Amino acid sequence: MTGAQGRDRRPQGRDWPLWEVFVRARRGLTHQHVGSLHAPDAAMALRNARDVYTRRGEGVSIWVVPSAAIVANSPEEKDPFFDPALDKVYRHPTFYDVPEGAKHL
Amino acid sequence: MTGPAAGPRTLPPLAAYALALGDDALILAQRLGQWVARAPQLEEDIALANIALDLLGQARTLLGYAGAVEGAGRDEDDLAYLRDDRDFRNVQLVEIPNGDFAVTMARQLVFSAYQYELYTALLGSGDATIAGLAGKAVKEVAYHRDHATQWVLRLGDGTQLSHERMQAGLDRVWPYVAEVFDGDGPAARLPGVAADPAALRPAWQAYLTPVLDQATLRLPEPRWRSRGGRSGLHTEHLGHLLAEMQHLHRSHPGASW
Numbered sequence: 001m002t003g004a005q006g007r008d009r010r011p012q013g014r015d016w017p018l019w020e021v022f023v024r025a026r027r028g029l030t031h032q033h034v035g036s037l038h039a040p041d042a043a044m045a046l047r048n049a050r051d052v053y054t055r056r057g058e059g060v061s062i063w064v065v066p067s068a069a070i071v072a073n074s075p076e077e078k079d080p081f082f083d084p085a086l087d088k089v090y091r092h093p094t095f096y097d098v099p100e101g102a103k104h105l
Numbered sequence: 106m107t108g109p110a111a112g113p114r115t116l117p118p119l120a121a122y123a124l125a126l127g128d129d130a131l132i133l134a135q136r137l138g139q140w141v142a143r144a145p146q147l148e149e150d151i152a153l154a155n156i157a158l159d160l161l162g163q164a165r166t167l168l169g170y171a172g173a174v175e176g177a178g179r180d181e182d183d184l185a186y187l188r189d190d191r192d193f194r195n196v197q198l199v200e201i202p203n204g205d206f207a208v209t210m211a212r213q214l215v216f217s218a219y220q221y222e223l224y225t226a227l228l229g230s231g232d233a234t235i236a237g238l239a240g241k242a243v244k245e246v247a248y249h250r251d252h253a254t255q256w257v258l259r260l261g262d263g264t265q266l267s268h269e270r271m272q273a274g275l276d277r278v279w280p281y282v283a284e285v286f287d288g289d290g291p292a293a294r295l296p297g298v299a300a301d302p303a304a305l306r307p308a309w310q311a312y313l314t315p316v317l318d319q320a321t322l323r324l325p326e327p328r329w330r331s332r333g334g335r336s337g338l339h340t341e342h343l344g345h346l347l348a349e350m351q352h353l354h355r356s357h358p359g360a361s362w
Binding site: 038 | 146148152
């Protein structure tokens with residue numbers, strides 16, 4: 001087909017938006033990000049996610065989110081975002097004596 | 106060919122019924138498998154393969170049961186791989202070529218909606234194996250039906266081109282619809298166990314009509330109809346499908362993983 005002439009009107013993969021998929025493995029756990037996929041709309045994204053990510057019984061609940069709706073920090077912001085957290089030991093609760101008999105700590 | 110699977114034979118009604126339903130599932134599974142690596146999208150590729158594998162699972166149960174009821178020592182592999190086309194009992198709808206994606210979705214909508222009503226009715230079958238299979242399969246085909254519905258809605262009520270091709274897909278498969286509901290197959294000899302195909306049609310129609318309406322598609326009015334699949338009369342396409350499906354097993358008898 002001569003794409004330049006516009007003869008080929010088949011939808012191409014790049015025309016379908018990208019969706020991020022979150023799956024909850026079982027009750028009581030949180031949804032975990034498992035990957036992404038292309039789909040023409042939300043309803044099809046949910047079905048595609050079911051087929052691609054839960055066909056071996058991996059989940060009981062699926063969320064799909066348009067990738068474009070996710071706001072992410074930029075790699076250049078890594079230092080201002082995360083470095084200050086590394087050198088303040090007093091932010092970590094490591095200076096307490098654990099009372100005897102306290103379980104599950 | 107020769108061997109235990111050769112030649113026509115008269116099956117007990119229950120075996121014939123299980124074989125007919127199993128052949129439907131097996132042949133459609135093989136057809137859908139032909140989409141693998143060719144579907145419009147990777148995601149759809151996986152979806153079609155999933156549906157095919159669901160159908161293959163149903164076919165294994167049904168063919169295995171048909172062989173057990175027959176009691177002549179044929180297992181699911183013998184029945185799947187060592188029969189010739191005249192011994193297959195599937196309706197012709199499931200053997201017609203995939204065509205384009207719209208044809209495949211039209212066939213899937215028609216057939217999954219039928220299977221949904223079939224397995225729902227078979228939940229109350231007097232045969233425990235058939236009822237057990239129906240309980241598992243009805244959930245699978247509910248998803249198949251939904252998947253096909255989603256695509257028929259989007260393509261039918263999409264662009265002018267997608268609408269035309271979806272309508273052409275429906276027109277292509279509709280001559281094969283009436284045969285699915287014919288009441289003269291093995292079901293007629295199994296009251297209380299089998300589901301009368303003709304009795305399934307109203308519920309099938311009640312599901313299909315609003316879907317086609319919403320998809321702005323016209324119910325086709327074919328001028329001819331297929332018949333004969335349940336008695337071994339098939340289109341010329343089935344032999345080619347079987348050649349591909351059976352070749353490996355016949356070339357290497359007894360081979361296993």
